Structure formats: C-alpha cells, structure tokens
Amino acid sequence: MKQLVLVFFLLNAIMSYGTDYSVIDNQSKSVPSNLKTANEISHFLTKNHTTTTDKLRAIYYWISHNIRYDLDQMSSNKQYNNSQEILDEVLLNRRGVCQHYAELFNACCQFAGVQSYVILGYTSQNGKLDKISHAWNAVNVDGKYHLIDVTWAAGHLENGKYKYEFDDQYFLISPSEFIKTHIPFDPIWQFSINPLSHKEFENADFSKLKIPSNFDFNDSIKVISRLNYLDKTLRENRRIIQN
Numbered sequence: 747m748k749q750l751v752l753v754f755f756l757l758n759a760i761m762s763y764g765t766d767y768s769v770i771d772n773q774s775k776s777v778p779s780n781l782k783t784a785n786e787i788s789h790f791l792t793k794n795h796t797t798t799t800d801k802l803r804a805i806y807y808w809i810s811h812n813i814r815y816d817l818d819q820m821s822s823n824k825q826y827n828n829s830q831e832i833l834d835e836v837l838l839n840r841r842g843v844c845q846h847y848a849e850l851f852n853a854c855c856q857f858a859g860v861q862s863y864v865i866l867g868y869t870s871q872n873g874k875l876d877k878i879s880h881a882w883n884a885v886n887v888d889g890k891y892h893l894i895d896v897t898w899a900a901g902h903l904e905n906g907k908y909k910y911e912f913d914d915q916y917f918l919i920s921p922s923e924f925i926k927t928h929i930p931f932d933p934i935w936q937f938s939i940n941p942l943s944h945k946e947f948e949n950a951d952f953s954k955l956k957i958p959s960n961f962d963f964n965d966s967i968k969v970i971s972r973l974n975y976l977d978k979t980l981r982e983n984r985r986i987i988q989n
Contacts, residue, residue: 767803770795774804775811784833788854798860798887799918802894805854806917810899813850814841815908820878829864844897848881851896861886865893867930875948882928884935885918891937893924922955932982933989934966943989 777790791808792801813836820843826832829849836846848864855862863884869876882895895916901909921937925947933941940959942952966985970978 765799767807770800770803771807774807777808777812782837784837784850784853785857788857791854792858798885801858801860802855802885802887803917805851805858806894806896806899809847809851809854809896810912812840813847813896813900814910815897815900816841816843816846817908819843844881847897847900848883851883851894855883855885863935865928865930865935866932867928867935869928870947870950871927873950879931880928884937887918891921892918893921893928894918895928925955926950926952931986933961933985934963934970937963939963941989 773794774791777787781787781790787808788805791804795801795804816839832842832846832849833853836842836850842850845864852862852864865882865884867880867882868878869880880897882893882897884891884893886892893916899913899916901911902913903909925936925938925942929942929944929947930936936942938955939961940954940957941961941963942954946952946954966981970981973981
C-alpha cells in the first residue's frame with residue numbers, strides 16, 4: 747500500500763511540474779574527454795535517443811552544465827568573421843558568452859538532424875531592459891516552434907559574479923511565453939502572426955498577442971532559407987527597421 751501511495755505522488759509530481767527528464771539528464775552530464783568536435787559530442791549525446799525532444803534535452807543539459815560563462819568577454823566587443831570561429835573557440839576553451847552557447851547548441855542540433863536557429867535580440871528581466879544584446883535558439887519539434895535559452899539555464903549574474911546554478915525554466919518554451927522576456931531583432935523569430943513592436947516589448951504591453959493578424963512568419967522563414975547571405979541580410983534589415 748505504501749508503495750502504491752509513493753508511486754501516486756511521484757506520478758502526480760511529474761504531471762504537475764512537467765516531463766521527467768532525470769534519466770536523460772544523468773546520461774548527459776558528461777562526454778568522453780577525447781570528443782572534441784560538435785559532431786562527435788552531438789553523436790555521443792543523442793545516439794541512443796529516437797525523439798526530437800529527447801535529443802534536444804541531452805544537448806541542452808550537457809551544454810548548460812559543461813560550458814562556463816566568460817564574464818571578461820561579455821564586455822570585450824570581440825569580433826568574429828563567422829559562426830565557425832565562435833564554435834571553434836567554445837569547443838576549445840569550454841567557455842564563452844551567449845553567442846557561444848547558442849552556436850554550439852545549434853551545431854549539435856544540426857548534426858543530430860534537428861532543425862534549429864540562432865536568434866539574436868535583447869531581453870528584459872524584472873521589468874528592466876538589459877543593456878547588451880543576447881542570443882538564444884529556436885527549434886522545430888513536430889512542426890511547432892519552441893525557444894531555448896541555454897545561457898540562462900546555465901546560471902546567472904549575482905553581485906557582479908556569475909553563479910553556476912542550473913535553471914530549468916528555459917527548455918522548450920512557447921513563443922507566447924518567451925516573448926515576455928526575450929525579443930528578437932527580426933520579428934519573424936517571434937513566431938507570431940501579430941508580432942510585438944520593440945516599443946510594446948519595452949512597455950511590457952503584450953495585449954497584441956491575443957489579437958488575430960496575418961503576419962506570415964512561416965513563409966518568411968521558408969524564403970530566407972533559399973536566399974544568399976546578402977539578400978537574406980537585406981530582407982532582415984528591412985523587417986527590423988519596419989518593426
């Protein structure tokens with residue numbers, strides 16, 4: 747009888763707080779030290795998983811527990827020529843800033859056959875806009891877009907220092923919830939038919955989210971996937987200015 751009661755409470759807890767990823771998390775705490783590339787790491791983490799969600803969870807958990815945030819680089823304004831340079835650096839040093847987290851997550855997803863994007867924008871915490879830009883990821887799971895912020899999952903700033911404390915709030919968040927703290931520069935990455943303006947975000951005015959409109963972000967995403975870098979950037983800049 748006691749065992750049945752315990753099982754009931756465990757099941758109830760899982761239903762109340764979300765999916766139980768403890769098995770995947772335990773398997774994804776570390777990878778062999780001889781694995782150096784995103785492809786090798788991704789394969790090791792996802793080889794025994796069949797669903798997109800499980801693969802994402804393994805990658806998310808490993809990065810958030812094994813990549814350290816580099817406070818010195820946060821204000822360095824270091825420039826990179828391409829995403830590969832960022833990826834090479836974070837794999838070598840196992841540390842970086844939000845762009846490193848996002849690029850590594852994106853690369854691991856691509857090697858695992860999961861559709862992923864690196865999103866650039868800025869954030870608001872506790873009613874205050876952050877002064878620097880931020881990077882996070884969007885993923886496609888069974889035809890629906892979700893957002894992931896591996897950097898915020900890894901820890902947070904506290905009294906000028908970075909505290910490594912896993913925060914599991916930032917895994918597979920719906921666009922309608924994510925927009926309350928993160929806004930991309932390009933409105934298509936809000937995944938909304940009625941995207942917020944930057945002014946509305948700054949004023950924490952989310953009333954528009956409940957109003958139907960006809961902004962076709964899906965079509966825009968399909969179009970940019972076929973464009974060269976210059977044309978893609980020109981379209982992106984036009985949308986950013988309009989918004």
